[in-house]
Amino acid sequence: MNNNVIQGTNLAKIYxxxxxxxxxxxxxxxxxxxxxxxxxxxxxxxxxKSTLMNILGCLDKPTSGSLKLDxxxxxxxxxxxxxxxxxxxxGFVFQSFNLLARTNALENVELPLIYSDKTDISRLARHALxxxxxxxxxxxxxxxxxxxxxxxxxxxxxLVTDPEIIFADEPTGNLDSKSSLEIMxxxxxxxxxxxxxxxxxxxxxxxxxxxxxxxIADGRIVSDEVNPNPRVAEQEMSALLPKEVAHENR
Amino acid sequence: xxxxxxxxxxFKGLGKNKLRTFLMMIGIVIGITALxxxxxxxxxxxNRVMERVKKFGLESMMVFAGAGREVGQPxxxxxxxxxxxxxxxxxxxxxxxxxxxAPFGRKGQSEVKFQEKSTTTTVFGVTPSWAPVWDWDAxxxxxxxxxxxxxxxxxxxxGPTVQKELFGTANPIxxxxxxxxxxxxxxxxxxxxGTSPAGGDMDDRIYIPxxxxxxxxxxxxxxxxxxxxxxxxxxxxxxxxxINALLRERHKLAVGTPDDFTITTPTEVTKMAxxxxxxxxxxxxxxxxxxxxxxxxVVANIMLISVNERRKExxxxxxxxxxxxxxxRQFLYEATAVTLTGGVIGIVLGAIGAKILEAFTxxxxxxxxxxxxxxxxxxxxxxxxxxxxxxxxxxxxxxIEALR
Numbered sequence: 001m002n003n004n005v006i007q008g009t010n011l012a013k014i015y016x017x018x019x020x021x022x023x024x025x026x027x028x029x030x031x032x033x034x035x036x037x038x039x040x041x042x043x044x045x046x047x048x049k050s051t052l053m054n055i056l057g058c059l060d061k062p063t064s065g066s067l068k069l070d071x072x073x074x075x076x077x078x079x080x081x082x083x084x085x086x087x088x089x090x091g092f093v094f095q096s097f098n099l100l101a102r103t104n105a106l107e108n109v110e111l112p113l114i115y116s117d118k119t120d121i122s123r124l125a126r127h128a129l130x131x132x133x134x135x136x137x138x139x140x141x142x143x144x145x146x147x148x149x150x151x152x153x154x155x156x157x158x159l160v161t162d163p164e165i166i167f168a169d170e171p172t173g174n175l176d177s178k179s180s181l182e183i184m185x186x187x188x189x190x191x192x193x194x195x196x197x198x199x200x201x202x203x204x205x206x207x208x209x210x211x212x213x214x215x216i217a218d219g220r221i222v223s224d225e226v227n228p229n230p231r232v233a234e235q236e237m238s239a240l241l242p243k244e245v246a247h248e249n250r
Numbered sequence: 251x252x253x254x255x256x257x258x259x260x261f262k263g264l265g266k267n268k269l270r271t272f273l274m275m276i277g278i279v280i281g282i283t284a285l286x287x288x289x290x291x292x293x294x295x296x297n298r299v300m301e302r303v304k305k306f307g308l309e310s311m312m313v314f315a316g317a318g319r320e321v322g323q324p325x326x327x328x329x330x331x332x333x334x335x336x337x338x339x340x341x342x343x344x345x346x347x348x349x350x351x352a353p354f355g356r357k358g359q360s361e362v363k364f365q366e367k368s369t370t371t372t373v374f375g376v377t378p379s380w381a382p383v384w385d386w387d388a389x390x391x392x393x394x395x396x397x398x399x400x401x402x403x404x405x406x407x408x409g410p411t412v413q414k415e416l417f418g419t420a421n422p423i424x425x426x427x428x429x430x431x432x433x434x435x436x437x438x439x440x441x442x443x444g445t446s447p448a449g450g451d452m453d454d455r456i457y458i459p460x461x462x463x464x465x466x467x468x469x470x471x472x473x474x475x476x477x478x479x480x481x482x483x484x485x486x487x488x489x490x491x492x493i494n495a496l497l498r499e500r501h502k503l504a505v506g507t508p509d510d511f512t513i514t515t516p517t518e519v520t521k522m523a524x525x526x527x528x529x530x531x532x533x534x535x536x537x538x539x540x541x542x543x544x545x546x547x548v549v550a551n552i553m554l555i556s557v558n559e560r561r562k563e564x565x566x567x568x569x570x571x572x573x574x575x576x577x578x579r580q581f582l583y584e585a586t587a588v589t590l591t592g593g594v595i596g597i598v599l600g601a602i603g604a605k606i607l608e609a610f611t612x613x614x615x616x617x618x619x620x621x622x623x624x625x626x627x628x629x630x631x632x633x634x635x636x637x638x639x640x641x642x643x644x645x646x647x648x649x650i651e652a653l654r
Contacts, residue, residue, distance in 0.1 A: 084573075
């Protein structure tokens, strides 16, 4: 069995600029993500890292190149088949959470399932919320949840279909440092259980949690290295805790 | 995605945006309420016209003295003197299709007094045949008899309006009243008949024997008109031609001279009444169409705004696996649910409004379910078409473009 969840070959995304000029947001990128990997795509803003992630996650179509997801060539699929792939094989976590307003956590997590052929929607969604530690927030609306909790609802939504791979685009971008660490700890837990994760970030501190770091600049991969000593979010949190307690007791 | 799930999504979406849903619905509600009310009023008016025509009688004709007289038009200037009692008798004798005739004389603006009270009404001199020919008899007391005719009796039968004005709720039978300077005993009260095809009050009348009328009240030797009851409503034109020929011969009219009488058939009465109602109806239909279009535009606008506003939601749904048609169906069901619900509410409000209007204004109302249903279908279509285009556009985007 093919051990690559993702195999992108010579992927490019070219935007037409006004006046006939062209901008290559992603230029001839070839990348493989293996099953069970935790990879961070890093780069400055405008480097093309998000565009690359959108292509790898089938949210956007590449201008050229080939993309195999779980062994299936997706660049030739129809819109309908792509929707099916997104539904079954991919989970997304966005910077701005993208939860439906006025819709409780449970219904937000159920969202991917209503487009699937699964039947025990409610049970699966509850289970996913439990796995991110929100069993007691099932009937809360996003407006009643903290940023960290909202992002965890979004992660539960990404997990609920049991996808092959989870893409997270700046998942900590809208969070304070404590909530960020909680989210990073959650990703590490998931990865330890075997979940494949691709994280996109411009913050080196966040990228350091991944076991592989891919650097992007000007739409090209400039380095692709194993991270020998990934940061462990759990440890960082316990280091943070006494300080806060001390702060509160002062 | 299963239809049940899409429906659930659509209804949840509506429930979560109550203001938007309300605004969308209110346009349709107003449109359909107005339509229901207006169509009810129009249909009610039409029904009333048909009622009036039936009052005139479908198997009857009217011969008026004088040329070019139209039903319901007040006689101007000199009264026509061309029709005689003899004419009526001859019509009944000579023309086979004529079942009965009711000749009558008429004097408008007559002063009538009872003790200190007085009123102005129309005095009719009639024969006993009036009752069967018009299918219109005394409700209380008795109608005029043949004996009254030959005795030139000074008795009268009054209409309910006259009764109300002079006697209120008291029993008028046996009382004496004065028409001009002549004293009459009240013999009976007529059945109420309401409004005539032309819109006059058919109950504001006093009936006296035709002979008494000609000799003692009007002092004339002619009559105003003859109401004719036919054996059949078929061959109306043939009968009219026969009557025309007979009267021309009796009046010794040379070929080329115009008629000195006018024959009116139910067809003409219907036409006249429809002319009045028709103008009314065109206006109403115009108002109804405008209100429906306005309602449709409101739904269209809000649908358009809603779809644009919800691009992010569409992008998210697509990102988690919604197909293009799932999105389109969701918006379609939302629009249909809103406009359909709005339509039903509109019909109910309109029907209630029609009943209230009927109670307060005496305007006849008749709810026509067919046209109202058509209105609902139309507004639903507008809502769907308005929602479909932007939803299609948003659903066709790459998920990331919609999410941005």
